[in-house]
Structures are given as C-alpha cells and as structure tokens.
Amino acid sequence: MISNNNYIVQAETLGKQVSSPEGILTILNDINLSIKQGESLAIIGVSGSGKSTLLGLLAGLDIPTSGRVILNGADLNELSEDGRAQIRNQSVGFVFQSFHLLPGLTALENTALPLELAGSEQAERLAKQKLEEVGLAERIHHYPNQLSGGEQQRVAIARAFAGNPQILFADEPTGNLDQKTAQRIIDLLFNMNKDNGTTLVMVTHDNAIANHCDQQVVMVGGQLTEG
Numbered sequence: 362m363i364s365n366n367n368y369i370v371q372a373e374t375l376g377k378q379v380s381s382p383e384g385i386l387t388i389l390n391d392i393n394l395s396i397k398q399g400e401s402l403a404i405i406g407v408s409g410s411g412k413s414t415l416l417g418l419l420a421g422l423d424i425p426t427s428g429r430v431i432l433n434g435a436d437l438n439e440l441s442e443d444g445r446a447q448i449r450n451q452s453v454g455f456v457f458q459s460f461h462l463l464p465g466l467t468a469l470e471n472t473a474l475p476l477e478l479a480g481s482e483q484a485e486r487l488a489k490q491k492l493e494e495v496g497l498a499e500r501i502h503h504y505p506n507q508l509s510g511g512e513q514q515r516v517a518i519a520r521a522f523a524g525n526p527q528i529l530f531a532d533e534p535t536g537n538l539d540q541k542t543a544q545r546i547i548d549l550l551f552n553m554n555k556d557n558g559t560t561l562v563m564v565t566h567d568n569a570i571a572n573h574c575d576q577q578v579v580m581v582g583g584q585l586t587e588g
Contacts, residue, residue: 375428403571406580454521458536491519511542528560
C-alpha cells in the first residue's frame with residue numbers, strides 16, 4: 362500500500378504490455394511514482410520510451426496490465442470505465458499536442474462543452490472567464506480554423522482549466538508550435554498551475570520546459586529514472 366492523502370496521483374509497480382506480431386511487447390515495467398497536490402512534474406524521454414502510455418495510465422484513460430494507479434484517492438483498477446470517466450470529469454483536465462477542438466464549435470462553445478456535459482449552469486460564464494484569462498477575450502466567437510495554432514492551444518488550456526481540475530495532464534502541449542508561441546503556452550500553463558494550485562503533469566522532450574517543474578523523471582525503455 363502506498364496510498365497517502367498528501368498525494369493526488371500514485372503509481373505502484375505499474376506495468377503495461379500489449380500483443381504484437383512478435384509476441385508480448387512490454388511498454389512499461391515496474392513504475393513507481395507519487396505526485397503531491399499542487400506539484401509540477403515533467404516526464405521526459407525519447408520517442409517510444411513510454412511517456413504518453415504512462416500519462417494515459419495515470420489519467421485513467423487506459424488500464425495497466427499490472428500494478429495500480431490511485432487518482433485523487435480512488436484506485437482506478439477497482440472502477441468501471443464509467444467510474445473512471447466520472448473521476449476524470451470531476452478532477453482532471455487535459456491538454457494535448459493536437460488541440461482536440463471540435464471544428465464546428467466556436468472557442469467559447471469548445472471551452473464550455475465539458476462544463477455543459479457535467480451539468481454546470483454556469484458553463485458559458487465560466488468558459489468566457491477562462492478564455493479572458495488566456496488572452497482570447499476578442500476571439501471567443503471564432504472557430505478553430507479562424508485561430509492560429511497558439512490560439513487554438515490557448516482555447517484547449519482554457520477548456521482544461523474551466524472546470525477547476527485538481528490535476529492537469531499535458532502531452533507535448535507545445536509540439537506543434539513555433540518557439541515563441543510555445544514559450545507563451547508554457548508560461549500560461551505554469552501561471553495557471555501556480556494561480557489555481559492545480560497539479561501539472563507534463564510529457565515533454567524539451568529539457569528547458571522540464572527544468573521549470575518541481576520534479577522530473579526520465580523514461581528509458583519503459584522504466585523511470587530520476588531527472
């Protein structure tokens with residue numbers, strides 16, 4: 362047992378295997394990790410080292426072959442998919458490299474959608490507030506194809522923070538952006554992490570970004586080493 366109320370995410374002897382034409386492929390092996398509320402963590406490593414797989418397991422988007430993840434006090438192995446979805450809706454925000462905005466919805470509608478699905482009666486007001494915080498007050502009625510890449514990522518960040526999640530998972534959030542825009546996005550993520558007390562867990566290959574985090578771990582061949 363590693364469960365501790367000081368930690369919002371814990372992984373215990375976590376492993377992930379998948380079938381392949383060559384046989385069983387081990388993606389993750391014996392991962393142990395604890396993240397405190399309000400902390401920022403960078404998971405770094407080369408492509409194919411298992412970073413995104415680990416992030417998906419920590420967030421409850423996938424289930425491990427062995428071991429367990431405790432997310433905000435809940436053992437994800439003991440929950441159904443609906444139960445894991447409920448934990449994610451209540452506690453988790455996501456920012457991905459590819460934005461994942463719905464093209465037929467405006468910035469405001471994209472940001473408000475998760476709140477509406479959660480039954481919030483303040484969805485539009487909260488979405489507008491978060492878009493203002495990320496500097497998009499003048500762009501709330503624009504569609505994704507009318508926004509730059511950096512603006513689309515800011516919409517994704519506003520959407521992620523709109524529900525005041527306790528933890529934000531970010532998977533290469535600057536991977537599709539130029540250097541100047543990427544720096545603005547990173548500053549925005551860390552500022553919102555600090556201002557909201559939201560735990561930030563970020564997959565990145567950029568050591569400069571990782572150095573901003575409270576804690577770093579390095580993925581090598583599906584295993585963790587300290588950063």
